Amino acid sequence: MSAAGWRRWMALIILLALTARLGAIFTLKRWDSATPGINRQLALGLLDNGSFTFREHGYFGPSSITTPPYPVVLAAIFRVFGPETPTAYFAALALNAIFGALCAAVIAKLVQRLTQHATLAVVAGLLVAVWPPQIFAATFAQPMALATLCVATTCLFWVRSLQNHSLLPWIGFSLAAALAALIEPPFLLVILLAAGITPFIRNWPADVRVRNMAVLLLACVLLLLPWIARNHAVHQQWLMTTTFWERVWAGANPNATGSDRLRLTPERHAAAKLLIETDDSSDLVRAPMMQIDPLSPAQRSALRDLPEAQRESLFRKWASEWLTVHGGVWLGQLPARLIKVWWIDYDHPMSRNPLALIPRSLAALLGLVGLLTAFRARLPIGFLTLVFIATLIFAGATVASVKQMVLIEPLQIAIACAGVAAIVRTRANRAAASSKLAEAAA
Numbered sequence: 001m002s003a004a005g006w007r008r009w010m011a012l013i014i015l016l017a018l019t020a021r022l023g024a025i026f027t028l029k030r031w032d033s034a035t036p037g038i039n040r041q042l043a044l045g046l047l048d049n050g051s052f053t054f055r056e057h058g059y060f061g062p063s064s065i066t067t068p069p070y071p072v073v074l075a076a077i078f079r080v081f082g083p084e085t086p087t088a089y090f091a092a093l094a095l096n097a098i099f100g101a102l103c104a105a106v107i108a109k110l111v112q113r114l115t116q117h118a119t120l121a122v123v124a125g126l127l128v129a130v131w132p133p134q135i136f137a138a139t140f141a142q143p144m145a146l147a148t149l150c151v152a153t154t155c156l157f158w159v160r161s162l163q164n165h166s167l168l169p170w171i172g173f174s175l176a177a178a179l180a181a182l183i184e185p186p187f188l189l190v191i192l193l194a195a196g197i198t199p200f201i202r203n204w205p206a207d208v209r210v211r212n213m214a215v216l217l218l219a220c221v222l223l224l225l226p227w228i229a230r231n232h233a234v235h236q237q238w239l240m241t242t243t244f245w246e247r248v249w250a251g252a253n254p255n256a257t258g259s260d261r262l263r264l265t266p267e268r269h270a271a272a273k274l275l276i277e278t279d280d281s282s283d284l285v286r287a288p289m290m291q292i293d294p295l296s297p298a299q300r301s302a303l304r305d306l307p308e309a310q311r312e313s314l315f316r317k318w319a320s321e322w323l324t325v326h327g328g329v330w331l332g333q334l335p336a337r338l339i340k341v342w343w344i345d346y347d348h349p350m351s352r353n354p355l356a357l358i359p360r361s362l363a364a365l366l367g368l369v370g371l372l373t374a375f376r377a378r379l380p381i382g383f384l385t386l387v388f389i390a391t392l393i394f395a396g397a398t399v400a401s402v403k404q405m406v407l408i409e410p411l412q413i414a415i416a417c418a419g420v421a422a423i424v425r426t427r428a429n430r431a432a433a434s435s436k437l438a439e440a441a442a
Contacts, residue, residue, distance in 0.1 A: 001118035017129035021097035034089040034141035042071035062234035070143035096138040099145040115421035124417040150180035158383040174219035185240040235309035242308035247398035249319040250291035258336030272349035340400035367412030370419030377422030
């Protein structure tokens with residue numbers, strides 16, 4: 001494929017992805033129900049008094065319930081378009097659409113770098129552009145689209161750094177990786193794994209390995225250390241967020257299902273469907289859906305008025321006590337946690353929708369087959385594998401969530417296309433070898 005043809009395809013991928021996401025936003029009128037979650041309160045706090053504060057369980061004070069990038073972006077949008085106005089939420093969702101469109105282009109470039117097969121690279125980009133879960137993820141005023149773009153960009157820069165030893169690609173990798181970890185703290189595990197294998201990458205001379213380690217450390221210091229230091233100042237603990245042990249407890253309690261959701265009984269499924277279909281849901285009795293919902297009155301009383309770091313300690317105590325008695329049950333649920341993060345959270349109400357179930361099943365199956373095929377073909381997929389491993393480790397230690405599935409889905413598509421490229425190349429090589437044998441015999 002010519003350079004001009006490649007640029008045209010990239011432009012088409014971006015345009016198609018942007019159109020699909022904006023179309024979903026308009027079709028669903030998501031500016032009226034953008035579901036910003038915890039980001040809303042944090043953004044309003046930043047807008048009102050410049051403080052990163054949150055109110056929960058009766059306590060209002062400095063918060064580390066999530067990291068600052070997306071609340072800061074949302075606060076900036078609120079300042080320009082007005083707090084919580086439909087215009088502001090549309091702007092936030094349109095920005096998500098742009099992030100999603102760029103992610104589709106990055107995946108196309110990633111596959112092209114992995115396989116040197118332009119046609120399959122275009123196919124990968126087009127698939128991400130129209131993949132229903134990726135489109136739907138952009139219709140929430142949440143950081144999923146931005147985080148997915150950062151993760152995909154990190155993978156692209158890693159592959160470029162393997163093929164090009166110059167400093168610029170590695171700077172891109174280091175900054176993208178640190179930003180991904182700042183948006184999604186579990187990605188810290190990916191950085192640690194990457195730092196662990198960097199000294200042993202044979203593609204790089206010894207001085208390049210040392211330089212890369214130093215640049216990665218510097219990027220983490222610049223982007224991550226200020227936030228961690230702030231958390232130590234307000235919580236007296238070195239941490240990224242104050243939700244890790246709550247996530248551990250969500251997988252280590254009597255109601256644990258392997259995800260942050262309770263078991264999806266027919267009653268809960270009906271209640272969720274009614275909540276979605278009803279325009280005015282203010283009078284509806286909301287059925288418990290999340291692991292946090294069935295807390296006993298005594299547990300809620302214990303959490304009342306506690307700062308976030310102290311609540312984390314309490315969740316750690318509850319999880320440890322439950323694991324001491326039911327460790328075997330927790331281990332028995334490990335396959336469910338891994339299946340839910342690689343495939344789909346079947347206890348989520350949306351999991352029964354064909355637009356979620358069919359593409360997620362395809363991505364999980366083809367991603368697994370592609371991973372095995374790409375390994376056999378010795379494609380440079382080491383870092384993508386690290387992302388998968390880190391995701392599975394974190395879900396195995398805590399719980400699976402829809403956000404984790406959204407993050408790795410474009411990489412599953414990329415790996416599937418890389419596997420197809422490996423099969424095509426193997427067959428072409430066999431055909432060429434057979435042709436040479438036939439010519440020799442003649």
